[in-house]
Amino acid sequence: MTVIETEPPEAVTADSLSGEAYRVAMRRWLRANLPAGFRSDSAAFVAPTLQQSIAWEAAMHRTGLAGITWPQAYGGHGRTLREHLIANQEIGALAMPESVNSIGKELAGPIILAVGTEEQKRRFLPAILEMRDIWCQGFSEPEAGSDLASLRTRATRSGDNWRINGQKIWTSGAYRSQRCLVLARTGPLEDRHRGLAMFAVRLDAEGVRVRTIKSIDGRESFCEVFFDDVEVPQSDAVGAPNEGWAAAIRVLEIERATNRMYRAWRFENELRHLISACKTDPVLAQLVADSRYAARIGEVVVDIEVLKAHVETVVDALVSGDRIGARGSLAKLHWSEAHQRFAALALELLAQASMPLLPAVKVARRRFEAIYLQARAETIYAGTTEIQLGIIADRILQLSRGK
Amino acid sequence: MAPTSEGLQPADFAVTAERAVAACSGLGLREQASHLAGDGLLGVVAHEDVGGLDLPLAFAVPVVAAATSGLLGFPLLETILLGQLLRQPVPRLAAAIVRGEVLATIAWQGSVIAEREADTVLLNGWVARAPCATEVDHVLVRIGADRAALISIEADGVVVEEGAGLDLTVLEHGMRLESVAIPEERILRDGAWARLCSDANVLRAAAILGSAGACLSLAQEHASTRRQFGRALSYNQAIRHALARQKLGLEGMRHAITRSLGELAGALERDAAFLAAAACGTSISEGALQIHGGMGFTWDVPVHRHIRRIRSLQAQGDASGLIAALGRRYVAEIAPAAEAAAAQ
Numbered sequence: 001m002t003v004i005e006t007e008p009p010e011a012v013t014a015d016s017l018s019g020e021a022y023r024v025a026m027r028r029w030l031r032a033n034l035p036a037g038f039r040s041d042s043a044a045f046v047a048p049t050l051q052q053s054i055a056w057e058a059a060m061h062r063t064g065l066a067g068i069t070w071p072q073a074y075g076g077h078g079r080t081l082r083e084h085l086i087a088n089q090e091i092g093a094l095a096m097p098e099s100v101n102s103i104g105k106e107l108a109g110p111i112i113l114a115v116g117t118e119e120q121k122r123r124f125l126p127a128i129l130e131m132r133d134i135w136c137q138g139f140s141e142p143e144a145g146s147d148l149a150s151l152r153t154r155a156t157r158s159g160d161n162w163r164i165n166g167q168k169i170w171t172s173g174a175y176r177s178q179r180c181l182v183l184a185r186t187g188p189l190e191d192r193h194r195g196l197a198m199f200a201v202r203l204d205a206e207g208v209r210v211r212t213i214k215s216i217d218g219r220e221s222f223c224e225v226f227f228d229d230v231e232v233p234q235s236d237a238v239g240a241p242n243e244g245w246a247a248a249i250r251v252l253e254i255e256r257a258t259n260r261m262y263r264a265w266r267f268e269n270e271l272r273h274l275i276s277a278c279k280t281d282p283v284l285a286q287l288v289a290d291s292r293y294a295a296r297i298g299e300v301v302v303d304i305e306v307l308k309a310h311v312e313t314v315v316d317a318l319v320s321g322d323r324i325g326a327r328g329s330l331a332k333l334h335w336s337e338a339h340q341r342f343a344a345l346a347l348e349l350l351a352q353a354s355m356p357l358l359p360a361v362k363v364a365r366r367r368f369e370a371i372y373l374q375a376r377a378e379t380i381y382a383g384t385t386e387i388q389l390g391i392i393a394d395r396i397l398q399l400s401r402g403k
Numbered sequence: 404m405a406p407t408s409e410g411l412q413p414a415d416f417a418v419t420a421e422r423a424v425a426a427c428s429g430l431g432l433r434e435q436a437s438h439l440a441g442d443g444l445l446g447v448v449a450h451e452d453v454g455g456l457d458l459p460l461a462f463a464v465p466v467v468a469a470a471t472s473g474l475l476g477f478p479l480l481e482t483i484l485l486g487q488l489l490r491q492p493v494p495r496l497a498a499a500i501v502r503g504e505v506l507a508t509i510a511w512q513g514s515v516i517a518e519r520e521a522d523t524v525l526l527n528g529w530v531a532r533a534p535c536a537t538e539v540d541h542v543l544v545r546i547g548a549d550r551a552a553l554i555s556i557e558a559d560g561v562v563v564e565e566g567a568g569l570d571l572t573v574l575e576h577g578m579r580l581e582s583v584a585i586p587e588e589r590i591l592r593d594g595a596w597a598r599l600c601s602d603a604n605v606l607r608a609a610a611i612l613g614s615a616g617a618c619l620s621l622a623q624e625h626a627s628t629r630r631q632f633g634r635a636l637s638y639n640q641a642i643r644h645a646l647a648r649q650k651l652g653l654e655g656m657r658h659a660i661t662r663s664l665g666e667l668a669g670a671l672e673r674d675a676a677f678l679a680a681a682a683c684g685t686s687i688s689e690g691a692l693q694i695h696g697g698m699g700f701t702w703d704v705p706v707h708r709h710i711r712r713i714r715s716l717q718a719q720g721d722a723s724g725l726i727a728a729l730g731r732r733y734v735a736e737i738a739p740a741a742e743a744a745a746a747q
Contacts, residue, residue, distance in 0.1 A: 277740045279737065280741060293730070298729040299726060301675065302678045302679050302729075305662070305676075306655045306658065310655065313658045313661065327654075330651055360740035363740075389643070389648065396650060397650055399627060400638070
């Protein structure tokens with residue numbers, strides 16, 4: 001494993017700092033320790049290897065930048081949700097790579113904390129934070145993308161254990177994961193939402209096969225995962241049998257509303273990068289100051305501010321003890337579409353650069369071409385735009401569907 | 404002792420405001436002023452010295468939102484802001500405005516030139532977008548870029564044009580000022596106009612929120628009750644998704660307003676709240692009209708009144724100019740990449 005040598009975060013302990021002092025310490029630590037080569041706004045950027053990512057994320061956790069709100073008993077830092085937001089603001093401010101274990105930290109972990117057994121919490125959670133276990137999410141299937149009620153992957157009782165058969169798809173990062181949070185059917189298909197259970201399946205178990213899928217950005221992160229008589233111990237069943245749907249919905253609410261809470265601040269980092277690159281090129285510098293483009297940049301700024309407002313509202317609601325519920329769809333819908341609008345604007349601007357490209361513009365072109373392609377997936381994953389609109393119509397507006 | 408924000412929440416004012424606005428229906432402007440003042444709504448943010456409640460701007464948000472939601476025909480936003488703004492230069496007048504005894508408004512567009520002559524100042528120029536100007540006693544006009552002056556509508560040299568513009572609920576007026584003499588104390592200090600506009604943008608966003616919320620409710624009601632081809636309109640996915648998008652816009656503007664009133668909020672957050680409201684409010688109201696179909700194009704369905712109101716508020720705040728200015732300001736603050744790298 002690559003060892004990331006990091007400076008200590010200046011006497012940061014779980015108890016010693018809070019609020020803004022915590023922000024300052026985290027900011028200093030990130031800026032002192034994030035390797036330049038990890039930053040996609042740097043000319044030195046080279047996508048980190050898996051081992052480098054693991055080492056970096058483990059160092060972030062040791063510093064207090066992962067498992068922020070998780071109880072200390074399970075390896076977390078026992079901090080407040082507001083501090084979680086602060087950490088995310090600081091993470092978002094830098095063009096660092098996406099976590100290779102966001103599913104573990106932001107989906108599997110929270111759901112295990114909510115419905116897992118004490119034994120599961122002690123076994124799974126520290127391993128996620130220490131990056132010993134990377135997780136993926138096995139919800140979607142070829143015949144059931146956003147329509148989880150149509151899942152066909154089946155879990156049947158086999159003595160004290162379960163036996164899983166079926167296929168998952170769009171399972172991001174399965175090839176590099178140790179565990180998959182699998183939603184499987186325990187009842188008949190006609191039961192739809194009922195009779196679904198959730199399992200923490202080891203991906204090195206006999207009968208599991210992973211195949212990568214090449215996506216439009218040239219990466220091979222998506223996977224198909226095949227389960228052929230995979231035996232899963234009862235101790236890896238997460239939550240009560242037949243309550244998998246409720247747990248899944250809870251996971252998805254988290255996914256839509258709180259995961260990658262840094263998005264608004266990363267979005268801001270991207271906009272600032274775009275403008276700073278444009279300002280090195282005489283043609284682009286003139287364009288971004290031009291009224292037409294200034295107004296469009298103003299629209300991106302407003303989109304970012306509205307996204308921040310959505311995020312902060314979610315945090316306020318959670319701090320007040322409310323569940324996020326369907327409101328997660330509002331934030332998800334906004335950021336996914338706003339990011340696509342911004343990415344298209346970035347490409348349009350950069351396409352007008354002087355030739356030959358200046359170094360800063362080259363770096364920006366590389367970054368924004370990748371962002372543009374990746375943003376195509378953002379209105380698809382975690383529930384498509386159409387699914388989010390349906391959720392808002394059904395559960396927030398409570399519009400009648402009947403005759 | 405006047406109430407403070409302690410123990411009170413802005414939402415507490417929503418119900419009072421809704422009731423007061425409903426009670427103003429059919430009343431003349433001065434009767435409305437008296438009624439609204441009686442409920443403490445005109446002085447919600449004005450200082451106690453002038454009879455106000457001295458509450459933070461957040462408390463004016465539900466009041467202004469209720470006013471547009473109920474299509475109140477009164478320059479409430481302007482009155483609330485003037486009650487606060489005029490405390491220093493003309494406290495007795497500010498108190499009279501808060502009591503509803505004197506009516507005042509603001510000309511949001513255009514500016515005049517001020518020239519000193521002996522003990523007075525002469526104002527010349529053209530201003531516009533002054534809601535209810537023919538019925539009020541005083542109008543605040545902009546001088547140059549960032550000063551302002553309060554003029555009496557009765558002063559010599561003030562010519563108020565006939566009401567114009569889309570908004571039928573609160574008519575806007577243009578005004579020509581020809582050597583209008585005012586005493587020195589009626590001129591507000593430098594920076595007053597910018598601060599006024601900053602507060603006004605938050606309240607405009609609140610006003611648009613009120614109208615947009617009313618439009619969405621009307622559209623939702625219509626889609627749920629109107630039947631076509633044997634089913635409620637809301638059965639159709641296109642309608643459901645259109646309404647869901649309207650809800651997304653409405654909640655986005657609501658959250659942006661809340662954020663603009665936070666402790667750390669500044670000009671960026673305030674401008675963003677107004678601009679988000681201007682963009683989303685327009686699409687929500689126009690979308691509501693579309694969902695009403697042919698009915699939406701009839702005079703009787705009030706959606707068009709809200710569209711008119713939102714479009715006027717958008718113009719009063721110069722949304723298109725402001726968004727370009729916001730973009731330019733943002734761009735100007737960012738150093739070119741090489742410098743940024745060197746600074747790190």
